[in-house]
Amino acid sequence: MKKQVKFNLNKQSGNARTGLLQVGEKQVTTPALVQTGDTITTLTPGELTKLGTTAIKQSVLPYCLAASEGQHPDFGDLHTRLQWPGLVVGDTGAEQAYRWAKPRGRKKNGVSFHEPASGQQKLYTPEIAMEWQAKLGCDLQSTFARWENYYSPVDDLQAAAKQTASWLDTANPGSLATITGGGLKRLRRFSVEAVQGHQFSGYNLAGIDEDVKLTEQVRVIRETTAMLPAAGVRYLSTCGSLEQALLAIINGIDLVDSDCAGQAARHGVAFNRTKRIHLVKEHFLADQGPLVSGCGCPTCRAGYSRSYLHQLTLAKSPLGVRLLLIHNLYAVNHLLAQLRQAIATGQVDDFADDLAIG
Numbered sequence: 631m632k633k634q635v636k637f638n639l640n641k642q643s644g645n646a647r648t649g650l651l652q653v654g655e656k657q658v659t660t661p662a663l664v665q666t667g668d669t670i671t672t673l674t675p676g677e678l679t680k681l682g683t684t685a686i687k688q689s690v691l692p693y694c695l696a697a698s699e700g701q702h703p704d705f706g707d708l709h710t711r712l713q714w715p716g717l718v719v720g721d722t723g724a725e726q727a728y729r730w731a732k733p734r735g736r737k738k739n740g741v742s743f744h745e746p747a748s749g750q751q752k753l754y755t756p757e758i759a760m761e762w763q764a765k766l767g768c769d770l771q772s773t774f775a776r777w778e779n780y781y782s783p784v785d786d787l788q789a790a791a792k793q794t795a796s797w798l799d800t801a802n803p804g805s806l807a808t809i810t811g812g813g814l815k816r817l818r819r820f821s822v823e824a825v826q827g828h829q830f831s832g833y834n835l836a837g838i839d840e841d842v843k844l845t846e847q848v849r850v851i852r853e854t855t856a857m858l859p860a861a862g863v864r865y866l867s868t869c870g871s872l873e874q875a876l877l878a879i880i881n882g883i884d885l886v887d888s889d890c891a892g893q894a895a896r897h898g899v900a901f902n903r904t905k906r907i908h909l910v911k912e913h914f915l916a917d918q919g920p921l922v923s924g925c926g927c928p929t930c931r932a933g934y935s936r937s938y939l940h941q942l943t944l945a946k947s948p949l950g951v952r953l954l955l956i957h958n959l960y961a962v963n964h965l966l967a968q969l970r971q972a973i974a975t976g977q978v979d980d981f982a983d984d985l986a987i988g
């Protein structure tokens with residue numbers, strides 16, 4: 631079934647924008663984080679929603695591979711399967727397939743690779759990726775892109791941008807067009823121009839790997855968003871630090887992948903705005919104070935002390951990770967709500983100064 635994607639921009643402050651993304655009955659006020667990784671495998675959908683999450687990401691590749699083992703399971707719609715009431719952002723999983731592939735696996739019609747789990751040779755094509763995103767009911771779908779490392783030789787990045795553009799015709803209606811080109815402005819421009827004239831709901835800025843230096847990420851995001859028409863939702867499908875997500879938004883991105891809440895919790899770290907509390911530190915043993923005073927999250931409101939959270943962190947307790955994750959997810963979504971407010975009132979510069987970012 632075709633999903634109607636609507637995106638209305640409301641306000642702009644500097645390069646940052648706030649708007650409303652609607653897919654069928656589902657709505658997301660942007661900018662927003664798309665939760666992925668540890669966060670969505672640790673918390674229930676009810677918890678995610680209560681803590682302010684409106685969108686999650688799912689790669690369709692594992693479903694596709696599981697189904698190609700000679701079985702034909704019906705996974706149904708992901709909203710039903712995962713019991714998730716919000717937006718499902720589909721990921722083709724092409725990047726994973728290319729990471730598994732050898733150089734000769736880069737084919738004209740897709741990517742050929744040995745699946746590590748089964749050892750079997752597989753061919754993953756743009757058509758298969760689009761079919762699975764539709765079959766699983768992904769609200770936002772992206773076009774298939776040939777992945778290259780950000781720092782690959784120019785020839786490889788160029789071949790990838792051309793091939794990705796040649797696959798635009800396979801897209802499901804309403805998809806996001808994947809923009810590639812590594813850190814090269816010329817190739818990003820080629821990629822943006824190739825998309826014009828097609829019917830897309832927006833853009834997925836891909837290939838900005840999380841190990842690329844933050845200043846470099848900001849440069850390429852800023853350059854690319856400046857090339858894009860204002861209409862259409864802009865999605866950064868790179869999952870990095872909280873600062874990276876905030877800087878991407880300040881530079882014109884509407885949706886950003888994020889697992890910073892989960893990653894920090896797993897390392898015994900709690901957010902206080904963009905500051906970090908490292909609970910492993912010895913002095914917290916004697917600290918009976920709340921995690922962050924004035925925080926409205928369930929962990930802080932319940933009254934767990936820093937001393938107890940320190941004890942749980944040292945013991946690598948799953949409860950400790952959960953309590954920190956609940957706090958962190960609330961904290962980052964609260965920060966996003968403040969950022970949306972700052973954009974709406976034209977105060978995004980003050981917001982960035984206050985957090986000492988940008």
Ligand SMILES: [Zn+2]
Pocket residue numbers: 921922925926927928929930931957960
């Ligand atoms: Zn809290």
